[in-house]
Amino acid sequence: HFDAVIFDLDGVIANTAKFHFLAWRQLAEELGIHLPDEAESRLKGLERMASLELILAESDAHYSETQKQLLADKKNKHYCRLIETLTPMDLLRGAGELLEQLVIRDIPVALASASKNAAAVIERLGIAERFTYIADANRVQNPKPDPEIFLMAAQGLNIAPAACLAIEDAAAGVESINRAGMFSVGVGNQQELGEANKVIGSLNEFSVEDYFKS
Numbered sequence: 001h002f003d004a005v006i007f008d009l010d011g012v013i014a015n016t017a018k019f020h021f022l023a024w025r026q027l028a029e030e031l032g033i034h035l036p037d038e039a040e041s042r043l044k045g046l047e048r049m050a051s052l053e054l055i056l057a058e059s060d061a062h063y064s065e066t067q068k069q070l071l072a073d074k075k076n077k078h079y080c081r082l083i084e085t086l087t088p089m090d091l092l093r094g095a096g097e098l099l100e101q102l103v104i105r106d107i108p109v110a111l112a113s114a115s116k117n118a119a120a121v122i123e124r125l126g127i128a129e130r131f132t133y134i135a136d137a138n139r140v141q142n143p144k145p146d147p148e149i150f151l152m153a154a155q156g157l158n159i160a161p162a163a164c165l166a167i168e169d170a171a172a173g174v175e176s177i178n179r180a181g182m183f184s185v186g187v188g189n190q191q192e193l194g195e196a197n198k199v200i201g202s203l204n205e206f207s208v209e210d211y212f213k214s
């Protein structure tokens with residue numbers, strides 16, 4: 001049995017990937033770059049500057065580091081405007097129910113999201129008070145698949161990594177969890193998330209009784 005749960009945000013709790021994609025597409029259009037639909041899956045889980053590099057690779061133009069920073073800031077403004085429309089209705093299947101069950105059982109819950117907007121997102125989703133600790137993406141030096149953000153979350157909860165169960169939708173995230181020495185649950189398909197200790201199709205399938213003492 002485990003003592004705590006650490007959640008990824010995008011793709012596990014809410015489909016913010018769709019807003020990230022729309023914001024990147026808007027920026028791409030402003031630069032005269034066409035971003036095909038299939039770019040959405042390639043962007044999944046990538047941190048902000050890595051996502052920008054992927055988009056700029058579609059163009060021949062050269063951008064300086066300063067220009068890249070301004071472009072990333074611009075995308076973030078588009079993204080912040082888009083997430084203003086988020087409501088508790090945007091919680092992914094099973095997410096609200098699972099958080100509620102964990103809180104009822106007094107199981108501490110942390111967030112390990114690479115997004116610098118994570119706090120604003122969970123606030124909009126109406127679940128901010130469910131989290132005991134939010135790992136600060138601003139302080140993370142090494143992006144997923146490095147274990148740093150999950151280790152930071154465990155430390156914030158004051159729980160040993162081996163006693164944590166963590167949930168991810170991206171292969172790089174599952175790798176971070178495994179490298180952190182935690183039990184990994186992948187939400188998505190077996191083929192993509194085969195490295196996870198357990199793969200489920202959606203949080204609806206997660207049974208709290210199997211992993212936590214009542």
Ligand code: B16
Pocket residue numbers: 008009010011017020043044045046047048051076112113114115116117118137
């Ligand atoms: P921001 P997660 C990640 O969130 C997203 O999956 C990824 O698409 C995004 O680029 C990254 O956060 C950074 O987000 O630009 O808002 O700081 O999956 O780690 O919850």
Ligand code: MG
Pocket residue numbers: 008009010011012045168169170173
């Ligand atoms: Mg994710």
